[in-house]
Amino acid sequence: MNFQEIKESIRAEMPVKRYEHTLGVEYTAACLAMRYGTDVEQARLAGLLHDCAKYIPASEKIRICEEQHLGVSAYERKNPELLHAKLGAYLAEMRYNIHDQEILSSIVWHTTGRPGMSLLEKIIFIADYMEPNRNHAPNLGEVRKIAFEDLDICLRKILEDMVIYLESSGFVTDPMTRETLEFYRSSL
Secondary structure (H helix, E strand, O other): OOHHHHHHHHHHHOOHHHHHHHHHHHHHHHHHHHHHOOOHHHHHHHHHHOOOOOOOOHHHHHHHHHHOOOOOOHHHHHOHHHHHHHHHHHHHHHOOOOOOHHHHHHHHOOOOOOOOOOHHHHHHHHHHHHOOOOOOOOOHHHHHHHHOOOHHHHHHHHHHHHHHHHHHOOOOOOHHHHHHHHHHHHHO
16 A cells, blocks of 8 residues: 555544544654654654554454454553554554554554654654644643654653643553653653
8 A cells, every 4th residue: 555545544444533633643743753854754654553543442452462462461451442552553564564663663652652762653652642633731832842852851741741640630550651751761
């Protein structure tokens, strides 16, 4: 499939609001890729595909992940919406014939992050958080400014805000998100 065919397929699988978000992530990822001197087309494709498994029902996400040996943690079993990231990478490879490991990895980690993220992983994680259609995240103006100044500081800020929001809302934070936050706190 070429880029336009993938875009049309993604549009057909998502509600309008999610598709608008997806286009926002694609656009923001391209902008960040230009700013930081990395492959713009790679960033666009990762942004376009990052939520391609979002609307698979929870039980189906678990079933496919188990069948394909993608691993399902205890936390993911309780919060199967998180599986859309690793399942999205699987679908990007199998359905859309994407074999670029940087793109696949950026899809896998766009929700929780991971310690020592690559440039593209950071770009997709940050673009997902701050794309132009988002308006509910705390400190969004500050995050958008910092994103074009220093990705690591921006990443740490987003992770801190995520953990504060999740804890104040009574949610348990994914262990990988907490581990990622600790990594970026200690490395900056």
